[in-house]
Amino acid sequence: MNISRRTLLGSSLLLGASAGLSACGGSKPSPDSPSTPDGGVFPPGKMIMYGYGQPQWLLEYYNPWLERHQDIAKGVTIDMVQNEGEAQARQKLIQAMSAQDYASAADVIQTSRVSLLDMAKNDILVDFTDYLSGIEDKLVPGALSDSAYDGKLYGLPDSVRPQLLFYNQDILDTYGIDAESLSTMDGYLEAGRKLKTDSKGAVQLSQIDPTTLAWRYWGRRGLLPQAGAQIWGDDGSVVFGDSEGTRKALGYLGTLQSEGHLFVTKMFQAPLYDAIKAGKIATFYIGAFFDEFLRGNVADMAGKWRAQPAPVFEDVGTAGAPVIGLFCAVKKPEGQYSALWQQLWNDFQFDAEARQTWTTKMVEENAPYANPIALDLLKDPFWKEPSDFYGGQSFRETEALGLQNSSANLRVTKDDAEADALISPELEKFIAGDQSIDDAIKNAHEALKSRISTTDPK
């Protein structure tokens, strides 16, 4: 495509003169797999990372690590480019790569499964198959399940975090609900009914976002994997609406919503936190990442919240699917830091002492952190320490516990970003009261069939 672009450029009156400027590119590509430079020492320079969420806290690990490794990485600094989300990071990389602007292209990109598939398919990611397959059995089960494309491993998992149930112990005590009863979906629904009746509607069981996050947190990451639903069949055809799991999962959500157990307000917005503080929401069925939101925004409720693994459908028996945070190294011409990044990542996961020091610091600053994914590290009692915010319960231990009985994630294909954009609006229309849940499933199924029809199932 660069040829035709340049041709067009050339024919454009004014840019004819600037043709010289465009004569870049053609540099040698970096090797497929990370290779250590001669003598194991990396040249000074900037290692560019595209991150999202709160990547600046990771720098508090990375920068001291570079300090400690002056022998191999003297003069190397990390430029952490913060992005609004996964899509923006990918967009920036695409722009830089297709314009051959390697000076600003990332060496390392934080990403998601869908984006990894596209980037791997277009051969811009460094292949870590040898390294990762060698350490696979040292990691929590399933840690590499989002990393593969076409038989090779590209993504270095940063964290593997389960679906959990957060609950307000005070509210449960007030209404005489036993947390144990929330371990099944039936019990969870019963608790919602009891809360509704006894509080005369003042307290609701949980919350739901009126926009796209409803599908993400309740659907894709939550109830669907727990109910064994699928969007795609093994042959890549659409099975969404035909899948019994989908009807079970969304039917359950439909009951929760139409019986009025869900507080409808936007995720992460100020009104949500006010509702939490006012005791209007009893529980959250959501990923472990919600921990940092509670700590950061309702810090004054310390001691009131608890967490436990997500409730299960009794006939299925597994709790929520884990969310894997992924980082990939970019195969860019003259890129020189993929091997350095691999070492840094390796130590972040396996250096018990440094990881604990960093975690302690994060706790002190009320900053986000996740459990390590190395099985050896998790054995240390440090990862079972009690948390003040959870009234002495160990959140880290609960997080580890949540992983043990987790469901497999939905199959993710290259078309899943689009699938989300087709399914989510139908679910949103249901939450807004414009259609029944059955119609939402039917319409989403039809939309998937007419817009995508089949996908590449690998």
Next chain:
Amino acid sequence: MKRPSGTISARAGRWICYTLMLIITVYSILPAAWMMLIALHPKSSSMTGAAVLDMSNLTLSNFPEVNRLIPVWTNIGNSLFTTAIGTVTTLFFCSLAGFAFAKIRFPGREFLFYALVGTMLVPPEVAVIPLFMIMTDLSLTNSLWSLIIPKMATAVGIFYMRQYIKAVPDEVIEAARVDGCGPFRTYWQIVLPMIKPGLAVWTTLTVIARWNDFFWPLVFLRSQEKYTLMQAISLLPVGEGLSTPWPIIMAGTAIAIVPPVIGYVIFQRFQKADMTAGAVKG
């Protein structure tokens, strides 16, 4: 003002005017004032509804926290640079072209002017992807100049300046020509001083547009130390996984809107002539 209006209906009319003024003023300042108020609340306090009116323990502590999350001063510097250079260049090129369209006769002038008006209809935002590639070819990505150069001469600005310069009497231009002034000197020494109020309006509008520009920095700038303030602020709350407390976010947005507000108020006070006098002449 000096003589009280005589009739009852005229007095009633004045009171209607004052009532309207009051309503419009409240409506105009409420959202920003509300934001400032939230920014002054401690992290854990209530932020919704009338609860915000509880002003028992206001604090400034959210502001330093913003600086901890993003390099505020660097970002402010970038915004100032882009705004200042962007405004000066836009003023120059727009008024120059506006002068040509209003006062210099040359073949095809009317056609070119319609062409210019026509370009207003084509939103450049539509073409983001190719634009980025062009910027890269010109080595402008991740440079503040990528925000300045494409907007050095805008159709709206030229249109506005032309309408304004048309009001300058032809005799003045003619007299300058007779005195031996070339076109550029006529523009620089005769026209520019005469259109100061018009320039003031366009300065105001450009400064605000540049400072608040959100979309383009998002596309062209790619590292934290190059971000403009607006872009940096926008990253405070919206990420998937961000948990920045809302008073801190509001402190961030307050930091972003206070400088232009202060700038505007000062600008208004020091303005001798009514700056809208003779704006857009029909």
Next chain:
Amino acid sequence: MLSFARRHGAGYLFIVPFFALFLVFQLFPILWTFYISTQEWSGLGEPESVGLKNFRLLLTDPQFWDATANTLIYWVCGLVFILPLAMGISLLLNKRDLHGLRTFKTLTFLPYVCATVAIGLIFNIMFDTQQGLVNEVLGLVGLDQVGWLTTTTWSKVPVIVLNVWRHTPWFALILLGGLLNIPRDYYEAAKVDGAGAARTFWHITLPSLRPVLMFCMIMITVESWNIFAEPFIMRGPGTSNVSLFQYMYESSFRLFKYGYGAAIGVALTLILALVSIIQLFLMRKDADA
């Protein structure tokens, strides 16, 4: 030839920066976008030529039609609310015998000074269904809670309010400029004829403002069809308040369907061109005045 250059050179020289920038940064990228709209492309690798497939998909895409209808509503509401409000404010500002006009002028201009992104965040808080300020005020006068951003019926309202709120001052300023340009003696003559305020407004003020109003209408049109930040920040359920430009942005940069996004861009450009050509045609005789 040389004398032509000497006589007219300055005129061309002065306007050439604009046209040069336009070619490089606007026209060329837009033509390129037309090309991309015939491709299937995720941004990486080779684009695949698919002819008019993207446009065929567009015609049967309910989300596209929702976005088009929403944007149309934003445009009409922009015209219906911004122009009269701006007119009202500029008329007040033009009444030189009122006290506190300077302060009033400063304060009413503030919305335009505030960034949409920043105000969008506070609007999300103020328009919350359960605990927002707006619903609390409605509650005081005995009205029910309105699901501003939680129902498809109402989710366009906060977007429209923000759009109108922020853009009115700009147009008030432009209109005030127009008002100040109406010769005083027109009004004197009307007074002598015994015309009331309403008649003076209809027969003198409005006709004199015709070119300025046309300019405002074009600007509102261009800005309304490009509306992005407001619905982007205040997302409602489903596609209930998505704008066309936002749909293009999200197709390109969230779903990485660059070809499809470009096709939406082409549709947007064509719609805008059509609407504006009609408007330009209407204002043709005013532009030279």
